[in-house]
Amino acid sequence: MSDLYSLKQMPEYKLFLPPVGYCDTPEAQARRDQRKLRNRAAVEAAGLQEPKMNITGSFIYAHPPNYKGAETINWDKKMWLQELSRLKGYGIDTVIFQAALWSELQECYYPSEVFKNFKTWNIVEPMLEAANELNFTVFMGGYGSVTCWKERLTGSMIKEEVALQTACFKELCKYRDQFHGFYFSPESAYTGVRNQELENFLAELYHGFFSEIRNADDSLKILMSPATFYYPETMGEMHDSWCEIFSKSHPDIIAPQDSIGCGCITMEHQPEALKIWHDIAVDCNIEHWSNVEVFECCAPYIDETSRCAADPDRIVLQMNNAAQYCSKLITWELLYYGNAELHPAGQPFIKRLFGNK
Numbered sequence: 001m002s003d004l005y006s007l008k009q010m011p012e013y014k015l016f017l018p019p020v021g022y023c024d025t026p027e028a029q030a031r032r033d034q035r036k037l038r039n040r041a042a043v044e045a046a047g048l049q050e051p052k053m054n055i056t057g058s059f060i061y062a063h064p065p066n067y068k069g070a071e072t073i074n075w076d077k078k079m080w081l082q083e084l085s086r087l088k089g090y091g092i093d094t095v096i097f098q099a100a101l102w103s104e105l106q107e108c109y110y111p112s113e114v115f116k117n118f119k120t121w122n123i124v125e126p127m128l129e130a131a132n133e134l135n136f137t138v139f140m141g142g143y144g145s146v147t148c149w150k151e152r153l154t155g156s157m158i159k160e161e162v163a164l165q166t167a168c169f170k171e172l173c174k175y176r177d178q179f180h181g182f183y184f185s186p187e188s189a190y191t192g193v194r195n196q197e198l199e200n201f202l203a204e205l206y207h208g209f210f211s212e213i214r215n216a217d218d219s220l221k222i223l224m225s226p227a228t229f230y231y232p233e234t235m236g237e238m239h240d241s242w243c244e245i246f247s248k249s250h251p252d253i254i255a256p257q258d259s260i261g262c263g264c265i266t267m268e269h270q271p272e273a274l275k276i277w278h279d280i281a282v283d284c285n286i287e288h289w290s291n292v293e294v295f296e297c298c299a300p301y302i303d304e305t306s307r308c309a310a311d312p313d314r315i316v317l318q319m320n321n322a323a324q325y326c327s328k329l330i331t332w333e334l335l336y337y338g339n340a341e342l343h344p345a346g347q348p349f350i351k352r353l354f355g356n357k
Helices: 026-046 076-090 124-133 155-178 195-218 234-244 267-284 312-321 344-354
Strands: 007-011 012-016 055-061 092-096 137-141 182-184 219-222 290-293 295-298 307-309 329-332
Touching: 026 267, 026 312, 076 124, 092 124, 124 137, 124 155, 137 155, 155 195, 195 234, 234 267, 267 312, 290 312, 307 344, 312 329, 312 344
Parallel strands: 055 092, 055 329, 092 137, 137 182, 182 219, 290 329
Antiparallel strands: 007 012, 295 307
């Protein structure tokens, strides 16, 4: 149990869910209702639009770590070929495997010596074989953890995280000829207040681990997907905060989560946040993608069923807001929301966005 999450045992795997009382209060429900009204108003004000840029990348995984979506833990190569072919039919050319393991879940998704005490499935190998056979560009995620969400870090915590990240990366290097980039799995975000100590520790983490990757293979592109929270009084400090974090080392690509689906920001503020992210990318010499959230959180909010596909008009506006700043649009995630059998509610946006594919 953690103040960041609670664990739930599913039949074959674990999930981390919000702690009881975090998002199931009347106040939380009132905030969610208000966000939905504001998003709807922004979409109506923009009017009916067609996408100016296509979504061409999607995250894939062993299973979503915090809700019940597509479960790939028992997929063989044939199943991966079938489902990745579905994505290819949508025009997806890039897949990002979210994490090769999850520390908090004590799960590992490839044969490992270092993490052999984790519950293990061999998911990475058939996934990579299928993705390469279908000519996808693959970003391989490594050691998944919630370390970067913690409000306080220490030097010893950073040293341990770098060591664990590096150990996982080195094991994944045996598949190096089958992936084209590396995805740094732990997420983080600007939290509305500058915290110099935390920024320094994150800078050390990124520098320590990214240096290990580049020393091993300087041709490997590093991708990150931080979250976006909106703080009306202090958004001007978000740029300086991230530039400080990236002052010692930075990824080659950032694909910030637009965070519309998880409700951390609303549609009318998305252009402002995108502009800040773009300025960060330009000033730090990083390529700028956008991670378009095609879902929204839904009742009961507290358990593994609390995700559903979003309204297609909202998604198109998210895409078009991002198109003026970004070189590529990716999404979380089409294995589930793009599968009519697993998630019938996703078909309106699939037809709208990918119906001509």
